[in-house]
Amino acid sequence: MKHALDVLVTLVGALLVAVGFNMFLIPHQLLSGGVSGIAMIIGYFTNWDISFLYFIFNLPLLFWGLIKLGRRFIIISVLSVLLTVWMMQIIPTSVVAKEPMLGAVFGGVLIGIGSGITLRIGGSTAGFDIVGSILTRRYDFPLGTVLSGLNGFVIFILGYYKQNWDLALFSMLAIFISGKVVDMIHISHVKVTAFIVTKQKEELLQRLMQIPRGVTLVKTEGAFTKQQHDMLMTVTTKYELVELRRIIKEVDPRAFVNIVETVGVLGEFRKHK
Numbered sequence: 001m002k003h004a005l006d007v008l009v010t011l012v013g014a015l016l017v018a019v020g021f022n023m024f025l026i027p028h029q030l031l032s033g034g035v036s037g038i039a040m041i042i043g044y045f046t047n048w049d050i051s052f053l054y055f056i057f058n059l060p061l062l063f064w065g066l067i068k069l070g071r072r073f074i075i076i077s078v079l080s081v082l083l084t085v086w087m088m089q090i091i092p093t094s095v096v097a098k099e100p101m102l103g104a105v106f107g108g109v110l111i112g113i114g115s116g117i118t119l120r121i122g123g124s125t126a127g128f129d130i131v132g133s134i135l136t137r138r139y140d141f142p143l144g145t146v147l148s149g150l151n152g153f154v155i156f157i158l159g160y161y162k163q164n165w166d167l168a169l170f171s172m173l174a175i176f177i178s179g180k181v182v183d184m185i186h187i188s189h190v191k192v193t194a195f196i197v198t199k200q201k202e203e204l205l206q207r208l209m210q211i212p213r214g215v216t217l218v219k220t221e222g223a224f225t226k227q228q229h230d231m232l233m234t235v236t237t238k239y240e241l242v243e244l245r246r247i248i249k250e251v252d253p254r255a256f257v258n259i260v261e262t263v264g265v266l267g268e269f270r271k272h273k
Helices: 002-028 034-046 050-069 071-090 100-120 128-138 143-162 165-185 201-208 238-251
Strands: 191-198 215-221 228-237 256-261
Touching: 002 034, 002 071, 002 100, 002 165, 034 050, 034 143, 050 071, 050 128, 071 100, 100 165, 143 165, 191 201, 191 238, 201 215, 201 228, 201 238, 228 238, 238 256
Parallel strands: none
Antiparallel strands: 191 228, 191 256, 215 228
């Protein structure tokens, strides 16, 4: 069921991205930034198939992501790219919003939602999402902000070569909106602390170390029962909280878990897997 849900979310994410491209950005010759933006620029000037360029330019980034981010991340990302390319072939390139600003706004929202939900399940829509994911696992800042920064230079290319800064600014608006939407959905930079009281200490410790995050073992005593218990404390990200809950439910469904949002973390905190 988990794999089926991941495939369904990836499919929906790819659909939203393809609709954002073909119905809102491409008809107005706007850019989404990053790898897709580069593919769009070349497609606008050469009339080459943008979906094909999008696929080709993503290949080296997918390979880099396989090395840095792991197999599962790349499997979902490859599936997302293939589905996006396929849907761009079957979804007509037609004008939905006649005003470029509306195309930028709604295109940015759709692409942001599509990218965000794919990132949320542990994959990406490839492109600079992979670069941003690698950076945010090493440095602690929001992914959407990273993507906006990485995408900025593509906008200047459009403005310079087309000598149409209105299109460049509308494209920047689309990128900014999609970045903000991604940050609302993909919350890996937000930290939480989990306090887990369990009778399955050894097995749970073994599973938790696979995330991997540091775990502190605390001996506790129930105030009412006077029974001795083991409490595990770990700091993780809100994104990894989904995996943490799944592990706890599988190992010890009767465990008492208290999860609180963490204002800040000082000292050693592993930001990448």
